[in-house]
Amino acid sequence: MNLILLENSDFVAPGRAVLFGRRHQHISEVHRAQAGEQLKVGLVDGQIGSATVLYADAERIELGVSLQQAPPPGLPLTLILALPRPKMLKRTIQHATALGVKKLYLINAYRVEKSYWQSPWLAEDKLREQCVLGLEQAVDTAMPQIELRKRFKPFVEDELPSIAADSVKLVAHPVTDTPCPVDIDTATTLAVGPEGGFIPYEVEKLQEQGFSSVHLGPRILRVETALPVLLSRLFPAR
Amino acid sequence: MNLILLENSDFVAPGRAVLFGRRHQHISEVHRAQAGEQLKVGLVDGQIGSATVLYADAERIELGVSLQQAPPPGLPLTLILALPRPKMLKRTIQHATALGVKKLYLINAYRVEKSYWQSPWLAEDKLREQCVLGLEQAVDTAMPQIELRKRFKPFVEDELPSIAADSVKLVAHPVTDTPCPVDIDTATTLAVGPEGGFIPYEVEKLQEQGFSSVHLGPRILRVETALPVLLSRLFPAR
Numbered sequence: 001m002n003l004i005l006l007e008n009s010d011f012v013a014p015g016r017a018v019l020f021g022r023r024h025q026h027i028s029e030v031h032r033a034q035a036g037e038q039l040k041v042g043l044v045d046g047q048i049g050s051a052t053v054l055y056a057d058a059e060r061i062e063l064g065v066s067l068q069q070a071p072p073p074g075l076p077l078t079l080i081l082a083l084p085r086p087k088m089l090k091r092t093i094q095h096a097t098a099l100g101v102k103k104l105y106l107i108n109a110y111r112v113e114k115s116y117w118q119s120p121w122l123a124e125d126k127l128r129e130q131c132v133l134g135l136e137q138a139v140d141t142a143m144p145q146i147e148l149r150k151r152f153k154p155f156v157e158d159e160l161p162s163i164a165a166d167s168v169k170l171v172a173h174p175v176t177d178t179p180c181p182v183d184i185d186t187a188t189t190l191a192v193g194p195e196g197g198f199i200p201y202e203v204e205k206l207q208e209q210g211f212s213s214v215h216l217g218p219r220i221l222r223v224e225t226a227l228p229v230l231l232s233r234l235f236p237a238r
Numbered sequence: 239m240n241l242i243l244l245e246n247s248d249f250v251a252p253g254r255a256v257l258f259g260r261r262h263q264h265i266s267e268v269h270r271a272q273a274g275e276q277l278k279v280g281l282v283d284g285q286i287g288s289a290t291v292l293y294a295d296a297e298r299i300e301l302g303v304s305l306q307q308a309p310p311p312g313l314p315l316t317l318i319l320a321l322p323r324p325k326m327l328k329r330t331i332q333h334a335t336a337l338g339v340k341k342l343y344l345i346n347a348y349r350v351e352k353s354y355w356q357s358p359w360l361a362e363d364k365l366r367e368q369c370v371l372g373l374e375q376a377v378d379t380a381m382p383q384i385e386l387r388k389r390f391k392p393f394v395e396d397e398l399p400s401i402a403a404d405s406v407k408l409v410a411h412p413v414t415d416t417p418c419p420v421d422i423d424t425a426t427t428l429a430v431g432p433e434g435g436f437i438p439y440e441v442e443k444l445q446e447q448g449f450s451s452v453h454l455g456p457r458i459l460r461v462e463t464a465l466p467v468l469l470s471r472l473f474p475a476r
Binding site (some may be wrong): 002057072095098100126137138139140179180182183200215216218219220221225228229230231233236237 | 338375418420421453456459469470474
Protein backbone atom coordinates (compact mmCIF):
# COMPACT_ATOMS: atom_id res chain seq x y z
CA MET A 1 0.00 0.00 0.00
CA ASN A 2 2.04 2.94 -1.28
CA LEU A 3 -1.00 5.18 -0.94
CA ILE A 4 -4.01 4.93 1.39
CA LEU A 5 -7.06 5.21 -0.83
CA LEU A 6 -9.89 7.17 0.77
CA GLU A 7 -13.57 7.12 -0.15
CA ASN A 8 -15.88 10.11 0.22
CA SER A 9 -17.75 8.11 2.86
CA ASP A 10 -14.60 7.98 5.05
CA PHE A 11 -14.88 11.73 5.67
CA VAL A 12 -16.61 12.79 8.89
CA ALA A 13 -15.92 16.47 8.24
CA PRO A 14 -14.07 18.40 5.52
CA GLY A 15 -10.38 17.33 5.67
CA ARG A 16 -11.10 14.76 8.35
CA ALA A 17 -11.40 11.02 7.66
CA VAL A 18 -11.85 8.02 9.94
CA LEU A 19 -10.72 4.54 8.88
CA PHE A 20 -11.60 1.09 10.26
CA GLY A 21 -10.91 -2.46 9.10
CA ARG A 22 -8.34 -3.28 6.43
CA ARG A 23 -6.81 0.19 6.09
CA HIS A 24 -6.78 0.79 9.85
CA GLN A 25 -5.03 -2.54 10.28
CA HIS A 26 -2.50 -1.81 7.54
CA ILE A 27 -1.67 1.62 8.91
CA SER A 28 -1.28 0.20 12.43
CA GLU A 29 0.70 -2.89 11.52
CA VAL A 30 2.78 -1.94 8.51
CA HIS A 31 3.25 1.81 8.91
CA ARG A 32 3.01 1.52 12.75
CA ALA A 33 1.76 5.07 12.44
CA GLN A 34 1.15 7.09 15.58
CA ALA A 35 -0.41 10.48 16.17
CA GLY A 36 1.49 13.18 14.29
CA GLU A 37 2.84 10.95 11.53
CA GLN A 38 2.33 11.63 7.83
CA LEU A 39 0.89 9.19 5.32
CA LYS A 40 0.41 9.41 1.57
CA VAL A 41 -3.29 9.35 0.74
CA GLY A 42 -5.59 9.85 -2.21
CA LEU A 43 -9.32 10.21 -2.77
CA VAL A 44 -10.99 7.74 -5.15
CA ASP A 45 -11.34 9.54 -8.48
CA GLY A 46 -9.83 12.62 -6.85
CA GLN A 47 -6.49 14.08 -5.87
CA ILE A 48 -3.43 12.74 -4.07
CA GLY A 49 -2.02 14.34 -0.95
CA SER A 50 -0.94 13.69 2.60
CA ALA A 51 -2.66 12.89 5.85
CA THR A 52 -1.59 13.46 9.41
CA VAL A 53 -2.58 10.85 11.96
CA LEU A 54 -4.69 12.75 14.51
CA TYR A 55 -5.72 9.82 16.66
CA ALA A 56 -5.28 6.05 16.55
CA ASP A 57 -6.49 3.21 18.74
CA ALA A 58 -7.09 -0.52 18.27
CA GLU A 59 -10.23 0.07 16.24
CA ARG A 60 -9.95 3.25 14.28
CA ILE A 61 -7.62 5.87 13.00
CA GLU A 62 -8.45 9.50 12.43
CA LEU A 63 -6.68 11.45 9.71
CA GLY A 64 -6.32 15.14 8.89
CA VAL A 65 -6.33 15.08 5.11
CA SER A 66 -4.91 17.56 2.64
CA LEU A 67 -5.22 16.78 -1.08
CA GLN A 68 -3.41 18.89 -3.66
CA GLN A 69 -1.91 16.82 -6.47
CA ALA A 70 -3.42 15.22 -9.58
CA PRO A 71 -3.02 11.44 -9.96
CA PRO A 72 -0.70 10.18 -12.74
CA PRO A 73 -2.35 10.21 -16.18
CA GLY A 74 -4.10 6.98 -17.18
CA LEU A 75 -3.17 5.12 -20.35
CA PRO A 76 -5.03 6.27 -23.50
CA LEU A 77 -6.23 2.70 -23.82
CA THR A 78 -9.32 0.55 -23.95
CA LEU A 79 -8.33 -3.01 -23.08
CA ILE A 80 -10.47 -5.85 -24.42
CA LEU A 81 -9.44 -8.93 -22.47
CA ALA A 82 -10.74 -12.48 -22.82
CA LEU A 83 -11.83 -13.47 -19.32
CA PRO A 84 -8.85 -15.13 -17.58
CA ARG A 85 -9.23 -18.09 -15.19
CA PRO A 86 -10.38 -16.88 -11.74
CA LYS A 87 -7.01 -17.28 -10.04
CA MET A 88 -5.34 -15.21 -12.73
CA LEU A 89 -8.23 -12.75 -12.99
CA LYS A 90 -7.46 -11.17 -9.62
CA ARG A 91 -3.79 -10.63 -10.37
CA THR A 92 -4.55 -9.45 -13.89
CA ILE A 93 -6.99 -6.80 -12.66
CA GLN A 94 -4.44 -5.64 -10.07
CA HIS A 95 -1.62 -5.50 -12.65
CA ALA A 96 -3.75 -3.75 -15.26
CA THR A 97 -4.87 -1.17 -12.71
CA ALA A 98 -1.34 -0.62 -11.43
CA LEU A 99 -0.17 -0.11 -15.02
CA GLY A 100 -2.74 2.64 -15.58
CA VAL A 101 -5.55 0.88 -17.48
CA LYS A 102 -8.77 2.88 -17.03
CA LYS A 103 -11.15 1.09 -19.40
CA LEU A 104 -11.42 -2.67 -19.48
CA TYR A 105 -13.88 -5.03 -21.14
CA LEU A 106 -13.76 -8.64 -19.97
CA ILE A 107 -15.20 -10.62 -22.87
CA ASN A 108 -15.98 -14.18 -23.80
CA ALA A 109 -14.01 -16.18 -26.36
CA TYR A 110 -14.05 -19.78 -27.59
CA ARG A 111 -11.19 -20.78 -25.28
CA VAL A 112 -12.66 -19.11 -22.19
CA GLU A 113 -14.08 -21.93 -20.07
CA LYS A 114 -17.78 -21.38 -19.34
CA SER A 115 -17.20 -21.96 -15.63
CA TYR A 116 -15.01 -18.85 -15.42
CA TRP A 117 -18.13 -16.72 -15.77
CA GLN A 118 -19.44 -18.21 -12.52
CA SER A 119 -16.48 -16.90 -10.53
CA PRO A 120 -17.46 -14.92 -7.43
CA TRP A 121 -14.50 -12.65 -8.26
CA LEU A 122 -16.55 -11.17 -11.10
CA ALA A 123 -18.96 -9.50 -8.67
CA GLU A 124 -18.74 -5.73 -8.93
CA ASP A 125 -17.47 -5.26 -5.37
CA LYS A 126 -14.87 -8.00 -5.78
CA LEU A 127 -13.52 -6.47 -8.98
CA ARG A 128 -13.41 -3.12 -7.26
CA GLU A 129 -11.36 -4.63 -4.40
CA GLN A 130 -8.71 -5.72 -6.89
CA CYS A 131 -8.73 -2.29 -8.52
CA VAL A 132 -8.25 -0.66 -5.11
CA LEU A 133 -5.20 -2.88 -4.50
CA GLY A 134 -3.78 -1.89 -7.89
CA LEU A 135 -4.34 1.84 -7.25
CA GLU A 136 -2.84 1.64 -3.75
CA GLN A 137 0.20 -0.13 -5.23
CA ALA A 138 0.72 2.34 -8.08
CA VAL A 139 -0.08 5.56 -6.14
CA ASP A 140 -3.10 6.38 -8.27
CA THR A 141 -6.73 7.29 -7.52
CA ALA A 142 -8.62 7.00 -10.82
CA MET A 143 -10.82 3.90 -10.59
CA PRO A 144 -10.89 1.78 -13.77
CA GLN A 145 -14.23 1.07 -15.40
CA ILE A 146 -14.73 -2.66 -15.94
CA GLU A 147 -17.47 -4.07 -18.15
CA LEU A 148 -18.40 -7.73 -18.65
CA ARG A 149 -19.54 -9.03 -22.04
CA LYS A 150 -20.51 -12.70 -22.12
CA ARG A 151 -21.12 -12.96 -25.87
CA PHE A 152 -18.22 -12.45 -28.27
CA LYS A 153 -19.99 -11.88 -31.58
CA PRO A 154 -22.59 -9.27 -30.55
CA PHE A 155 -19.89 -7.42 -28.63
CA VAL A 156 -17.45 -7.32 -31.54
CA GLU A 157 -20.05 -6.58 -34.21
CA ASP A 158 -22.37 -4.20 -32.42
CA GLU A 159 -20.42 -2.49 -29.62
CA LEU A 160 -16.77 -2.59 -30.57
CA PRO A 161 -17.01 -0.26 -33.61
CA SER A 162 -18.01 2.69 -31.46
CA ILE A 163 -15.76 1.70 -28.53
CA ALA A 164 -12.72 1.53 -30.82
CA ALA A 165 -13.64 4.47 -33.09
CA ASP A 166 -10.73 6.84 -33.82
CA SER A 167 -8.20 4.63 -32.04
CA VAL A 168 -5.33 2.43 -33.13
CA LYS A 169 -6.80 -1.10 -33.10
CA LEU A 170 -4.51 -3.97 -32.19
CA VAL A 171 -4.96 -7.62 -31.30
CA ALA A 172 -2.13 -9.51 -29.62
CA HIS A 173 -1.77 -12.66 -31.71
CA PRO A 174 1.40 -14.74 -32.04
CA VAL A 175 0.66 -15.76 -35.64
CA THR A 176 1.78 -12.61 -37.45
CA ASP A 177 5.01 -11.05 -38.70
CA THR A 178 4.28 -7.63 -37.20
CA PRO A 179 5.90 -6.98 -33.83
CA CYS A 180 4.03 -4.90 -31.28
CA PRO A 181 4.83 -1.22 -32.00
CA VAL A 182 6.75 0.91 -29.52
CA ASP A 183 5.66 4.18 -27.89
CA ILE A 184 2.71 4.90 -30.16
CA ASP A 185 1.25 6.85 -27.25
CA THR A 186 -2.05 7.55 -28.95
CA ALA A 187 -5.62 6.38 -28.30
CA THR A 188 -5.50 2.61 -28.61
CA THR A 189 -7.87 -0.33 -28.37
CA LEU A 190 -5.99 -3.53 -27.59
CA ALA A 191 -7.57 -6.99 -27.65
CA VAL A 192 -5.83 -9.81 -25.75
CA GLY A 193 -6.99 -13.40 -26.07
CA PRO A 194 -7.35 -16.20 -23.53
CA GLU A 195 -4.76 -18.89 -22.76
CA GLY A 196 -4.25 -20.65 -26.08
CA GLY A 197 -5.17 -17.46 -27.92
CA PHE A 198 -8.17 -16.30 -29.92
CA ILE A 199 -9.31 -18.87 -32.52
CA PRO A 200 -8.92 -17.89 -36.21
CA TYR A 201 -12.65 -17.02 -36.47
CA GLU A 202 -12.29 -14.56 -33.61
CA VAL A 203 -9.18 -12.97 -35.08
CA GLU A 204 -11.04 -12.61 -38.40
CA LYS A 205 -13.96 -10.95 -36.66
CA LEU A 206 -11.58 -8.47 -35.03
CA GLN A 207 -9.81 -7.87 -38.33
CA GLU A 208 -13.18 -7.08 -39.93
CA GLN A 209 -13.42 -4.28 -37.36
CA GLY A 210 -10.02 -2.92 -38.38
CA PHE A 211 -7.83 -4.66 -35.81
CA SER A 212 -4.24 -5.51 -36.82
CA SER A 213 -2.40 -8.47 -35.34
CA VAL A 214 0.83 -7.83 -33.46
CA HIS A 215 3.16 -10.30 -31.75
CA LEU A 216 5.57 -10.16 -28.82
CA GLY A 217 8.29 -12.44 -30.16
CA PRO A 218 8.60 -16.22 -30.24
CA ARG A 219 7.92 -16.69 -26.53
CA ILE A 220 4.41 -17.62 -25.44
CA LEU A 221 3.59 -15.58 -22.34
CA ARG A 222 0.86 -15.93 -19.77
CA VAL A 223 -1.72 -13.14 -19.87
CA GLU A 224 -0.41 -11.69 -16.60
CA THR A 225 3.09 -11.40 -18.13
CA ALA A 226 1.97 -10.45 -21.64
CA LEU A 227 -0.10 -7.55 -20.37
CA PRO A 228 2.76 -5.53 -18.75
CA VAL A 229 4.89 -6.35 -21.80
CA LEU A 230 2.27 -5.07 -24.26
CA LEU A 231 1.41 -1.93 -22.30
CA SER A 232 5.02 -0.98 -21.71
CA ARG A 233 5.85 -1.46 -25.40
CA LEU A 234 2.89 0.64 -26.53
CA PHE A 235 3.17 3.53 -24.11
CA PRO A 236 6.22 5.45 -22.84
CA ALA A 237 7.01 5.65 -19.13
CA ARG A 238 6.10 9.21 -18.28
CA MET B 239 2.75 -26.33 -20.78
CA ASN B 240 3.27 -25.16 -24.35
CA LEU B 241 6.28 -27.43 -24.64
CA ILE B 242 7.09 -30.68 -22.82
CA LEU B 243 10.59 -30.24 -21.44
CA LEU B 244 12.67 -33.44 -21.60
CA GLU B 245 15.79 -34.28 -19.62
CA ASN B 246 18.59 -36.48 -20.92
CA SER B 247 17.65 -38.98 -18.24
CA ASP B 248 14.18 -39.39 -19.79
CA PHE B 249 15.70 -41.12 -22.82
CA VAL B 250 15.70 -44.92 -22.77
CA ALA B 251 17.22 -45.08 -26.26
CA PRO B 252 18.17 -42.48 -28.89
CA GLY B 253 14.99 -40.68 -29.96
CA ARG B 254 12.90 -42.55 -27.39
CA ALA B 255 11.82 -41.03 -24.06
CA VAL B 256 9.58 -42.32 -21.26
CA LEU B 257 7.77 -39.94 -18.93
CA PHE B 258 6.11 -40.52 -15.54
CA GLY B 259 4.65 -38.24 -12.89
CA ARG B 260 3.86 -34.59 -13.57
CA ARG B 261 4.51 -34.57 -17.31
CA HIS B 262 2.74 -37.91 -17.82
CA GLN B 263 -0.24 -36.57 -15.94
CA HIS B 264 -0.29 -33.31 -17.89
CA ILE B 265 -0.06 -35.08 -21.26
CA SER B 266 -2.86 -37.48 -20.26
CA GLU B 267 -5.18 -34.94 -18.69
CA VAL B 268 -4.64 -31.72 -20.60
CA HIS B 269 -3.51 -32.91 -24.02
CA ARG B 270 -5.51 -36.18 -23.66
CA ALA B 271 -2.84 -37.50 -25.99
CA GLN B 272 -3.19 -41.03 -27.36
CA ALA B 273 -0.84 -43.17 -29.43
CA GLY B 274 0.00 -41.51 -32.73
CA GLU B 275 -0.51 -37.94 -31.54
CA GLN B 276 2.11 -35.24 -31.85
CA LEU B 277 3.40 -33.04 -29.03
CA LYS B 278 5.82 -30.13 -28.96
CA VAL B 279 8.90 -31.06 -26.94
CA GLY B 280 12.36 -29.72 -26.18
CA LEU B 281 15.48 -31.02 -24.49
CA VAL B 282 16.85 -29.04 -21.53
CA ASP B 283 19.68 -26.89 -22.90
CA GLY B 284 19.10 -28.50 -26.30
CA GLN B 285 16.83 -28.23 -29.29
CA ILE B 286 13.07 -28.00 -29.75
CA GLY B 287 11.12 -30.47 -31.86
CA SER B 288 8.18 -32.83 -31.87
CA ALA B 289 7.34 -36.12 -30.27
CA THR B 290 4.92 -38.83 -31.32
CA VAL B 291 3.11 -40.69 -28.55
CA LEU B 292 4.13 -44.32 -29.05
CA TYR B 293 2.41 -45.78 -26.02
CA ALA B 294 0.46 -44.42 -23.07
CA ASP B 295 -1.10 -46.02 -20.01
CA ALA B 296 -2.09 -44.85 -16.54
CA GLU B 297 1.51 -44.69 -15.37
CA ARG B 298 3.78 -43.82 -18.22
CA ILE B 299 3.95 -42.40 -21.69
CA GLU B 300 6.48 -43.34 -24.32
CA LEU B 301 7.52 -40.79 -26.92
CA GLY B 302 9.36 -40.97 -30.23
CA VAL B 303 11.35 -37.73 -30.20
CA SER B 304 12.75 -35.71 -33.06
CA LEU B 305 14.60 -32.47 -32.24
CA GLN B 306 15.62 -30.10 -35.00
CA GLN B 307 15.10 -26.44 -34.03
CA ALA B 308 17.10 -24.03 -31.89
CA PRO B 309 15.30 -22.45 -28.92
CA PRO B 310 14.55 -18.70 -29.09
CA PRO B 311 17.57 -16.53 -28.23
CA GLY B 312 17.91 -15.55 -24.59
CA LEU B 313 18.10 -11.92 -23.51
CA PRO B 314 21.61 -10.39 -23.49
CA LEU B 315 21.05 -9.64 -19.84
CA THR B 316 22.38 -10.31 -16.38
CA LEU B 317 19.62 -9.60 -13.89
CA ILE B 318 20.59 -8.59 -10.36
CA LEU B 319 17.45 -8.94 -8.29
CA ALA B 320 16.98 -8.21 -4.60
CA LEU B 321 15.48 -11.39 -3.17
CA PRO B 322 11.66 -11.07 -3.31
CA ARG B 323 9.35 -12.42 -0.60
CA PRO B 324 8.90 -16.20 -1.00
CA LYS B 325 5.39 -16.04 -2.46
CA MET B 326 6.54 -13.58 -5.10
CA LEU B 327 9.85 -15.36 -5.65
CA LYS B 328 8.22 -18.33 -7.38
CA ARG B 329 6.23 -16.21 -9.81
CA THR B 330 9.17 -13.88 -10.41
CA ILE B 331 11.46 -16.78 -11.36
CA GLN B 332 8.77 -18.15 -13.67
CA HIS B 333 8.16 -14.76 -15.29
CA ALA B 334 11.86 -13.98 -15.67
CA THR B 335 12.47 -17.38 -17.24
CA ALA B 336 9.48 -17.05 -19.57
CA LEU B 337 10.77 -13.63 -20.66
CA GLY B 338 14.17 -15.07 -21.62
CA VAL B 339 16.39 -14.20 -18.64
CA LYS B 340 19.37 -16.59 -18.62
CA LYS B 341 21.52 -15.14 -15.88
CA LEU B 342 20.10 -14.14 -12.54
CA TYR B 343 21.68 -13.16 -9.24
CA LEU B 344 19.38 -13.07 -6.24
CA ILE B 345 21.05 -10.69 -3.81
CA ASN B 346 20.53 -9.25 -0.39
CA ALA B 347 19.56 -5.63 0.25
CA TYR B 348 18.64 -3.59 3.31
CA ARG B 349 14.91 -3.98 2.67
CA VAL B 350 15.07 -7.74 2.05
CA GLU B 351 13.72 -9.36 5.21
CA LYS B 352 16.24 -11.79 6.69
CA SER B 353 13.60 -14.52 6.89
CA TYR B 354 13.29 -14.59 3.09
CA TRP B 355 16.69 -16.31 2.94
CA GLN B 356 15.24 -19.23 4.91
CA SER B 357 12.63 -19.96 2.24
CA PRO B 358 12.59 -23.60 1.09
CA TRP B 359 11.90 -22.20 -2.40
CA LEU B 360 15.54 -21.14 -2.58
CA ALA B 361 16.76 -24.74 -2.71
CA GLU B 362 18.42 -25.49 -6.04
CA ASP B 363 15.83 -28.09 -7.08
CA LYS B 364 12.93 -25.78 -6.16
CA LEU B 365 14.35 -22.88 -8.17
CA ARG B 366 14.86 -25.27 -11.06
CA GLU B 367 11.19 -26.35 -10.85
CA GLN B 368 10.11 -22.74 -11.33
CA CYS B 369 12.53 -22.33 -14.24
CA VAL B 370 11.09 -25.47 -15.85
CA LEU B 371 7.58 -24.00 -15.60
CA GLY B 372 8.81 -20.78 -17.20
CA LEU B 373 10.53 -22.62 -20.05
CA GLU B 374 7.50 -24.85 -20.67
CA GLN B 375 5.31 -21.75 -20.78
CA ALA B 376 7.54 -19.80 -23.16
CA VAL B 377 8.54 -22.72 -25.45
CA ASP B 378 12.21 -22.50 -24.56
CA THR B 379 14.84 -25.00 -23.40
CA ALA B 380 17.83 -22.97 -22.18
CA MET B 381 17.89 -23.27 -18.38
CA PRO B 382 18.68 -20.01 -16.57
CA GLN B 383 21.62 -19.90 -14.20
CA ILE B 384 20.61 -18.62 -10.78
CA GLU B 385 23.12 -17.58 -8.14
CA LEU B 386 22.41 -16.53 -4.56
CA ARG B 387 24.44 -13.80 -2.86
CA LYS B 388 23.56 -13.13 0.76
CA ARG B 389 25.86 -10.15 1.26
CA PHE B 390 25.29 -6.97 -0.70
CA LYS B 391 28.56 -5.10 -0.27
CA PRO B 392 31.06 -7.87 -1.09
CA PHE B 393 28.92 -8.83 -4.08
CA VAL B 394 28.74 -5.30 -5.46
CA GLU B 395 32.37 -4.40 -4.72
CA ASP B 396 34.16 -7.63 -5.53
CA GLU B 397 32.05 -9.61 -7.98
CA LEU B 398 29.86 -7.15 -9.83
CA PRO B 399 32.69 -5.32 -11.67
CA SER B 400 33.58 -8.44 -13.65
CA ILE B 401 29.96 -9.65 -13.98
CA ALA B 402 28.91 -6.28 -15.48
CA ALA B 403 32.09 -5.61 -17.47
CA ASP B 404 31.46 -4.36 -21.02
CA SER B 405 27.70 -4.11 -20.48
CA VAL B 406 25.21 -1.26 -20.13
CA LYS B 407 24.68 -0.97 -16.38
CA LEU B 408 21.26 0.10 -15.14
CA VAL B 409 19.49 0.21 -11.81
CA ALA B 410 15.70 0.56 -11.70
CA HIS B 411 15.15 3.39 -9.24
CA PRO B 412 12.10 5.65 -9.15
CA VAL B 413 14.07 8.70 -7.91
CA THR B 414 15.64 9.84 -11.17
CA ASP B 415 14.68 11.89 -14.22
CA THR B 416 15.94 9.34 -16.72
CA PRO B 417 13.28 7.03 -18.11
CA CYS B 418 14.21 3.42 -18.89
CA PRO B 419 15.66 3.35 -22.43
CA VAL B 420 13.91 1.47 -25.23
CA ASP B 421 15.31 -1.32 -27.42
CA ILE B 422 18.95 -0.89 -26.49
CA ASP B 423 19.32 -4.57 -27.35
CA THR B 424 22.92 -4.82 -26.19
CA ALA B 425 24.63 -6.62 -23.31
CA THR B 426 23.02 -5.23 -20.18
CA THR B 427 23.29 -5.66 -16.44
CA LEU B 428 20.10 -4.58 -14.71
CA ALA B 429 19.70 -4.25 -10.94
CA VAL B 430 16.20 -4.29 -9.47
CA GLY B 431 15.59 -3.52 -5.81
CA PRO B 432 13.25 -5.03 -3.23
CA GLU B 433 9.77 -3.78 -2.32
CA GLY B 434 10.38 -0.24 -1.12
CA GLY B 435 13.48 0.00 -3.35
CA PHE B 436 17.20 0.05 -2.73
CA ILE B 437 18.24 2.47 0.03
CA PRO B 438 20.37 5.48 -1.02
CA TYR B 439 23.57 3.79 0.21
CA GLU B 440 22.89 0.82 -2.06
CA VAL B 441 22.14 3.02 -5.05
CA GLU B 442 25.41 4.90 -4.40
CA LYS B 443 27.33 1.63 -4.24
CA LEU B 444 25.86 0.62 -7.59
CA GLN B 445 26.60 4.04 -9.05
CA GLU B 446 30.23 3.67 -7.95
CA GLN B 447 30.30 0.58 -10.18
CA GLY B 448 29.01 2.59 -13.13
CA PHE B 449 25.28 1.88 -12.81
CA SER B 450 22.84 4.59 -13.99
CA SER B 451 19.39 4.99 -12.45
CA VAL B 452 16.35 4.67 -14.71
CA HIS B 453 12.67 4.97 -13.85
CA LEU B 454 9.44 3.51 -15.24
CA GLY B 455 7.17 6.51 -14.77
CA PRO B 456 5.32 7.78 -11.72
CA ARG B 457 3.62 4.48 -10.92
CA ILE B 458 5.15 2.25 -8.28
CA LEU B 459 5.02 -1.32 -9.56
CA ARG B 460 5.47 -4.64 -7.82
CA VAL B 461 8.63 -6.49 -8.80
CA GLU B 462 6.61 -9.07 -10.71
CA THR B 463 5.02 -6.31 -12.81
CA ALA B 464 8.12 -4.10 -13.05
CA LEU B 465 10.24 -6.94 -14.41
CA PRO B 466 8.22 -7.59 -17.61
CA VAL B 467 7.93 -3.82 -18.06
CA LEU B 468 11.70 -3.27 -17.77
CA LEU B 469 12.68 -6.21 -19.97
CA SER B 470 10.19 -5.37 -22.69
CA ARG B 471 11.32 -1.73 -22.74
CA LEU B 472 15.01 -2.69 -22.95
CA PHE B 473 14.81 -5.44 -25.55
CA PRO B 474 12.80 -5.69 -28.78
CA ALA B 475 10.34 -8.56 -29.33
CA ARG B 476 12.15 -10.71 -31.85
